Amino acid sequence: MLLLQVGCTSGGKDNxxxxxxxxxxxxxxxxxxxxxxxxxxxxxxxxxxxxxQPLPASRSAEEVLLTSIAGGTTPDVCxxxxxxxxxxxxxxxGLLPIDSIDGAMEEILKRTPxxxxxxxxxxxxxxxxxxxxxxxxxxxxxxxxxxxxxxxPDQPGLxxxxxxxxxARKLTRDTxxxxxxxxxxxxxxxxxxxxxxxxxxxxxxVAATEGKTLLKGGKADFNNPKGLQVMQFFRTxxxxxxxxxxxxxxxxxxxxxxSMVITGPWxxxxxxxxxxxMEVGVMSIPVPDNMTGKLRITYGDPKNIAIxxxxxxxxxxxxxxKFLISKQNDVKFLKMTQQIPFRKDLAEDSSxxxxxxxxxxxxxxxxxxxxxxxxxxSDKITDVFDALSLEYQQAAVMGKxxxxxxxxxxxxxxxxxxxxxx
Amino acid sequence: MKGxxxxxxxxxxxxxxxxxxxxxxVLFSVWLTFHDWNLVSPEIPFVGLENYERxxxxxxxxxxxxxxxxxxxxNIPLQIGLALILAVxxxxxxxxxxxxRGAYFLPVVTSGVVISFLWAWMxxxxxxxINGLLQKAGLHPVPWLTSxxxxxxxxxxxxxxxxxxxxxxxxxxxxxxxxxxxxEAARIDGATSLQCFFRITIPMLNPAMLLVVILSTxxxxxxxxxxxxxxxxxxxxxxxxxxxYIYKNAFQSLDMGYAxxxxxxxxxxxxxxxxxxxxxxEKDVTY
Numbered sequence: 001m002l003l004l005q006v007g008c009t010s011g012g013k014d015n016x017x018x019x020x021x022x023x024x025x026x027x028x029x030x031x032x033x034x035x036x037x038x039x040x041x042x043x044x045x046x047x048x049x050x051x052x053q054p055l056p057a058s059r060s061a062e063e064v065l066l067t068s069i070a071g072g073t074t075p076d077v078c079x080x081x082x083x084x085x086x087x088x089x090x091x092x093x094g095l096l097p098i099d100s101i102d103g104a105m106e107e108i109l110k111r112t113p114x115x116x117x118x119x120x121x122x123x124x125x126x127x128x129x130x131x132x133x134x135x136x137x138x139x140x141x142x143x144x145x146x147x148x149x150x151x152x153p154d155q156p157g158l159x160x161x162x163x164x165x166x167x168a169r170k171l172t173r174d175t176x177x178x179x180x181x182x183x184x185x186x187x188x189x190x191x192x193x194x195x196x197x198x199x200x201x202x203x204x205x206v207a208a209t210e211g212k213t214l215l216k217g218g219k220a221d222f223n224n225p226k227g228l229q230v231m232q233f234f235r236t237x238x239x240x241x242x243x244x245x246x247x248x249x250x251x252x253x254x255x256x257x258x259s260m261v262i263t264g265p266w267x268x269x270x271x272x273x274x275x276x277x278m279e280v281g282v283m284s285i286p287v288p289d290n291m292t293g294k295l296r297i298t299y300g301d302p303k304n305i306a307i308x309x310x311x312x313x314x315x316x317x318x319x320x321x322k323f324l325i326s327k328q329n330d331v332k333f334l335k336m337t338q339q340i341p342f343r344k345d346l347a348e349d350s351s352x353x354x355x356x357x358x359x360x361x362x363x364x365x366x367x368x369x370x371x372x373x374x375x376x377x378s379d380k381i382t383d384v385f386d387a388l389s390l391e392y393q394q395a396a397v398m399g400k401x402x403x404x405x406x407x408x409x410x411x412x413x414x415x416x417x418x419x420x421x422x
Numbered sequence: 423m424k425g426x427x428x429x430x431x432x433x434x435x436x437x438x439x440x441x442x443x444x445x446x447x448v449l450f451s452v453w454l455t456f457h458d459w460n461l462v463s464p465e466i467p468f469v470g471l472e473n474y475e476r477x478x479x480x481x482x483x484x485x486x487x488x489x490x491x492x493x494x495x496x497n498i499p500l501q502i503g504l505a506l507i508l509a510v511x512x513x514x515x516x517x518x519x520x521x522x523r524g525a526y527f528l529p530v531v532t533s534g535v536v537i538s539f540l541w542a543w544m545x546x547x548x549x550x551x552i553n554g555l556l557q558k559a560g561l562h563p564v565p566w567l568t569s570x571x572x573x574x575x576x577x578x579x580x581x582x583x584x585x586x587x588x589x590x591x592x593x594x595x596x597x598x599x600x601x602x603x604x605x606e607a608a609r610i611d612g613a614t615s616l617q618c619f620f621r622i623t624i625p626m627l628n629p630a631m632l633l634v635v636i637l638s639t640x641x642x643x644x645x646x647x648x649x650x651x652x653x654x655x656x657x658x659x660x661x662x663x664x665x666x667y668i669y670k671n672a673f674q675s676l677d678m679g680y681a682x683x684x685x686x687x688x689x690x691x692x693x694x695x696x697x698x699x700x701x702x703x704e705k706d707v708t709y
Contacts, residue, residue: 063673070462088676092462180548180557190568192656194674245568246547247653249539257549379460382674394658397568 018048018316025061025080025303026054029269029337034079036332041323048316055080062088069094074308076317079324081129081306083120087379089306090128096307097126101318104130111325112342113370120304122377129304130321131342133333135264136368137203137299140271140361143279145171145183145259153281159296161233164286168242171259185242186260187252188234190397194385198375199262201392202385203299204230206373207285211297214384215376220414222388223407229288231403234396245397254278264301265338265365282364300372302342338362340369380417387413454682461676473683483684485659486667487691489574493663494642496578501638502631505586509593510623523594527587534584538651541580542567545652567653570660577648577661585641589634596630597623632703636696643692664688 024034031054038052053075055061062085068074069092081089089095098104105127108117112131121127143153149170151158158164168185175182188200206212208226215221237243253261254274261267262285271280284296305324307317323329330341331352338359346352347366356363375381388410395406455473459466477483512523529537544551545566553563566576604622613621645663649655655662655670662670664684672681 066462066676088460088462091460093464094462178557180563184548190657191654192659193654244548245565246549247542247567248546248549249542380675386670386674390656390658393656398570398657400658 016047018313020048020050020077020311020313020317020320021075022050022052022320023055023075023078023080024052030054030080033333033336036336037324037329041320048313048319050320065089065094066092069308072310074310076311076313077305077307077321077324079132079303079305081304083129083302083304083377084375084381086122086129086304086306087377087381090122090124091379094309095128096309096311096314096317097128098130098307098318099127101307101314104318104322107322108325111327111330111344113344116342116370119374120302129306130325131302132304132325133339133341134300134302134369134372134374135266135339136365136372137199137262137264137285137301138365138368139186139260139262139283139285140253140267141260141281141283142253142256143281145256146281149173153279156281156283158283159286160289160291161229161286162289165233165236165240165242168237168260169240172242181241181244182257184244184252184258186237186262187244187246187248187258188237188262189247190238190245190393191247192389192393194382194389197385197389197392198299198301200234201230201388201396202375203262203285204233206297206299207287208291210295211373213373213376214388214414215378215418218418220384220411220418223411226288227407228403231392231395231407233288234392235399235403238397239399265340265362268338268359268361280361282361284368295371296368297371297373298368300369300374302372302374334362334366340366342369344370378418380420383417384414387417451682451685454679455686457679459678461672461678469679473680476680477683477687482659482662483664483667486662486664489659489661490643490645490663492574493578493581493645494639496575497582497642498635498638500578501582501585501589502634504582505589505593505634506627508586509590509597510619512590513594513597523590526590529584530587532584534647535651537580537584538648541576541583542652545576545580568657570658573653573657573661577645577652580648580652581642581645585638589638592630592634593627596627600626628703632700635703636699639695639699640692643688643695 022034022038024030034052034054038050042049055064055078061080062082065074065078065081065085066088069089074094086095098108108127108130116131116134117127120129120131141156146153146156149167151167151170156167158167171183171185172181173183174180189196202214205214205222205227208230209224212221212226238245251270251274252258253263253267254271256275256278268280271278285298287296305321307314307321311317325341325343327343327345327349330343330346331349333339333341334346334352335355340346347356347363356366376384378384391401391406391410391413394401395403401409456468456470457466458469458472508526512519512526516522543549545553547553547563547565547568550566552566557563564572566572600623604626605618608618608622644665646665646669649661649663649666650669653661655666665688668681668684668688671677671684
C-alpha cells in the first residue's frame with residue numbers, strides 16, 4: 001500500500017530536472033557543512049538540484065517538523081530528526097520507510113553497526129530514519145582544577161560512584177574564605193524540563209544497566225536496584241553540597257566555576273572559544289561501585305536523516321542522502337562540526353586518525369560513540385521523561401522524597417501515561 | 423445606498439480579520455475539546471466529554487490553578503501598592519520627573535524573556551546578586567527559585583517589577599484627572615495630607631483602580647514567560663501556571679484536545695472573576 005503510494009507520487013520531472021529541498025539543523029557549523037555538501041552535489045548533478053534551507057531555529061525542530069507535516073510543507077530530506085519524536089512523525093504518516101528503497105538497507109548496513117540500525121527501527125518493523133550522528137554524553141573536566149586538588153589530570157580514575165563522590169568533595173572549594181563554595185565540582189541542571197534528564201539520570205541509568213532504556217514491552221522498566229542507585233547517587237551529590245541547587249544561565253565550566261560538566265562533543269567548540277587556554281580532559285559516566293571494569297554505555301543524543309512521504313522523487317532523495325552519508329562527507333562532518341557520524345570505519349581513516357591525534361578529547365567521544373543508546377521509541381516519550389523528571393527533582397535535587405518511593409511513583413505515573421496513549 | 427455599500431467595503435478587512443483570527447480559532451478550540459488530536463494526525467476521533475472528565479480528576483490541573491491564584495494574590499497587591507506610591511510620587515513637581523517616568527516604564531517595553539533571564543541570574547541561589555548582598559549583610563542565602571515555598575513569590579515579584587510602569591501610567595492619568603479644587607476646598611476645611619489622600623485621592627482613583635485590578639487579574643491568569651524561562655514550572659511543579667500547563671499539554675504531549683479544554687475552562691474562570699470584580703468595585707465608582 002505504502003509502496004503503491006510512493007510509486008504513484010514519484011514520476012514526472014519538470015523539464016527533466018528534479019528539485020529537492022533539504023533541511024539541515026540551523027546551528028552555524030551544520031549550516032556551513034550543509035552548504036558545502038549541497039554545492040558539491042549540485043555541481044555534480046545538474047539534473048537533480050538540491051535547495052538547502054536551515055530549519056528555523058526559533059522553535060524546537062520537532063515542533064517545526066510536526067507543523068510542516070500538518071501543513072503539507074515538508075522538505076524531501078531533513079537531517080535533524082530526533083529519534084524520540086519519530087513515533088509521532090510516523091503516526092502522522094509523514095515519513096517514507098527507508099527500507100522500501102532499493103539497495104538502501106545494504107548501503108546503511110555497510111556504514112553503520114547492525115545493532116545501531118536495529119535500535120532505530122520503529123514498532124512496525126520499518127526503518128524510517130537513516131542513522132546519521134550520535135553525540136555521546138560524557139564528562140569533561142578542567143585538568144588544572146584536578147591538579148590543584150591532587151587528582152591525576154590524565155588518569156583521574158573516577159569511574160565508580162564512590163571514587164567520583166570522593167574526588168568531587170575535594171573539587172568543591174571555598175577559595176576566598178567566605179564560607180561558601182566558589183568552585184563547584186559539578187553543576188547538573190536542576191530544572192524540571194524533561195530533556196535535562198538526558199544529562200543526568202538517563203546517561204547514568206544507561207551506564208549502570210549496561211544499556212537498558214526506560215521502557216520495556218510498553219511499560220516502565222526503571223524501578224529496579226540500578227535505578228535506585230542512580231537516584232541515590234544524585235541525591236548524595238546534592239545533599240553533600242557537591243553540586244549547587246541553583247539554576248544558572250551561563251557556561252560555568254568555561255568560566256572556571258565548576259570543575260566538571262556533563263555534555264556532548266558539540267560543547268568543545270564553545271569552550272575553546274570562551275576559554276582557549278583551558279586544558280580539558282574527558283571521562284566516561286561513572287557506574288555503581290560493584291561494576292568496575294565493565295563496559296560503559298551512555299546516552300547518544302542521536303540525530304538522523306529522514307525522507308518525507310511528501311517527496312515526489314524518493315529515488316533521487318535517497319541518492320542525495322547516500323551522498324550525505326558517504327565516507328568523504330562523514331569525515332568532513334566530523335572535522336567541521338566536531339560531531340560524530342555513525343560510521344564503523346571512521347577512526348581507521350588516516351586523515352581522521354591524524355585529526356583525532358591532535359584533538360584527543362574529541363577522539364574519546366569518537367571511541368565512545370558506538371556504545372550509546374537513544375531513548376525509547378514511544379509517542380509519549382516526553383511525558384515519560386516529564387514524569388520521571390518530577391520525581392528526580394523531588395528525590396535527588398531537593399531530597400524531600402524517599403528515592404524508592406520516587407521511583408515507584410514515577411513507574412506508576414509512566415504506566416498510566418502509556419495506558420492512555422492509543 | 424452607494425455610501426452604505428462603501429461602508430461595508432471599509433469594514434470588510436476588519437470583519438475578515440475577526441473571523442479568520444478570532445472567531446474561527448475560538449470555535450475550533452471549543453470543537454477540539456470534544457476530540458483527541460495530536461496536531462498532525464489526519465484522523466481526529468470524537469471522544470465526547472472525556473477531556474472534561476479527565477480535567478475534573480487531574481490533580482496537576484488543580485495544582486496549576488492554585489499556583490496561579492497564589493501568584494495573583496501576591497502579585498496584585500504588590501503591584502497596585504507600589505504603582506500607587508510611585509504614581510503619587512511622580513505626580514509631584516520633582517526634579518527629573520520625566521526621567522523617572524521613563525525609567526519605571528522601561529521594563530514594560532522590554533521583552534519578558536530578557537527580563538526573566540536577568541532576574542533568573544539575580545535570584546540564583548549560589549551565584550546571584552541578591553543572595554550575594556544578603557550574605558554580605560550576614561544573612562543566609564534564600565533559594566528564591568529552587569524551593570517550593572519561594573518560587574512562586576519570586577515570580578510574582580518579577581512580574582510586578584516588569585508591569586509596574588504600565589500601572590503607574592494608568593494611575594498617573596487618574597491622578598491628573600482629579601480636580602484641584604477638591605484639594606483646595608479640603609485644605610480650607612483643615613484636612614491633613616493623609617486625610618486628603620484617603621478621602622479624596624483614593625476614592626477619585628476608583629475607575630483607574632477598577633481598570634488596574636481587572637487588567638492585572640487577567641494578566642495574572644495568563645502567567646507564562648516567567649515560569650517557563652526561570653523555573654520550568656518547578657521545583658516539583660510548584661510554579662507551574664495554568665497557561666504553562668496548557669503549553670505542556672499542547673506542544674510537549676501533543677494533546678491538543680485536552681489543552682483546548684483547559685484553555686476553555688481558564689477563559690471561563692477569567693470571565694467569571696472579572697465580572698465579580700467589576701460588580702464589587704463598580705459600586706463605589708465616582709465618575
